[in-house]
Amino acid sequence: MLDKNGIAQRIAKEVKDGYYVNLGIGIPTLVANYIPSGMQIVLQSENGLLGMGPFPFEGEEDPDLINAGKQTITTLPGSAIFDSAMSFGMIRAQKIDLTILGAMEVSENGDIANWKIPGKMVKGMGGAMDLVASAKNIIVAMQHVNKAGESKLLPSCSLPLTGVRCIKKVVTELAVLSILPEGGFYLEERAPGVSVDFIKASTLGKLIVPDTVPEMVL
């Protein structure tokens, strides 16, 4: 079973040289730590920056330079700044190669819920609905089950949706799964030490298990 860093490490293997990538808040942010050195990728921050650099050194924080999580960051040689409309313009126009975001629930037909829990204070969807509706390549980083042990990979989402039929790949603490065009979670890989039976028991949505399921290589 993987921890959060393990999920991020596995997702990093999906990132290819030359990609423009948007990383969501939470586990997706950790993916940046596992990009192999020498690989050229450009991180987009949807408040208006391409080429997000690391956090600044103490004393060098610039209040005018933040990421979408409102954290102080830096630029890199080759960075570009733009307004919020252009930022979502390049997302809608599919100029961003890969979007990695978190989810509360994903359904077997690729629906995602990650912004609202009825009865709890709603903070808003931010840019999540734009990203899931537009991105051509979305990977979801999430926990397979909730704290009560209940599956978050479902036949259909119970929470209010962020987007419909948009997710193609999910990486959890237990497995890598792709979502088939006709519906269903196809089990591609299992996490180290996790059995297929355990994944079956943890997945409420339709699960398609091939004859052999390789263990993840991190």
Next chain:
Amino acid sequence: MINKVVADAKAAIKDIKNGDTLMLGGFGLCGIPENCINALVEKDVKDLTCISNNAGVDDFGIGLMLQKRQVKKMVSSYVGENAEFERQLLSGELEVELIPQGTLATRCLAAGYGMPAIFTPAGVGTEVAEGKEVRTFNDKDYLLEYAFDADFAIVKAWKGDTAGNLIFRSTSRNFNPIMAMAGKITIAEVEELVEVGELDPDHIHTPGVYVHRIFQGVNYEKRIEQRTVRAKI
């Protein structure tokens, strides 16, 4: 060149009245029009509809206007980090319309480009789509969303000249230039106000035609919401 300069924030917002719709630039606390927000709090104007990506924090930014119950409705994409906001929302004192961030930005852009509406895929099949027209282009569904109609847009720029030309700095640009284009009346506060001719025309982000009033702001606090640093090795 037409001179757009007013004395200060108080003069710039003097005709904003109860019930008006305002756009306020900024992302989180980055690039917010601090001087005008303080002047609005002092003026005690009420029942405002505020279009802004976020709603500030409890004791800074739009949070100051919320504390004085000046806001009737917020139109935002994300409103966390604000306990007073949450209290007013749950008690029904405050109305909130949450819209996807790209939709928010593009509805500003449409207003500034003279287009009545846009089509966006954001929110299709979700509660955001309720009651909205859906059109299919190239086998994909899009929602019709209308251009914003705001009485005033209030933005913060880094530099501006007396003719209202604006230059923004770093990610404090965010919603500021597109809101500047979208207001019936646009007010710009700047860190440095210069004479015409001092800014390179090639470097202008917002042409002065969109800006009606400009003034040199004072005492910028530029509060940081999430101070994150790395250790020196």
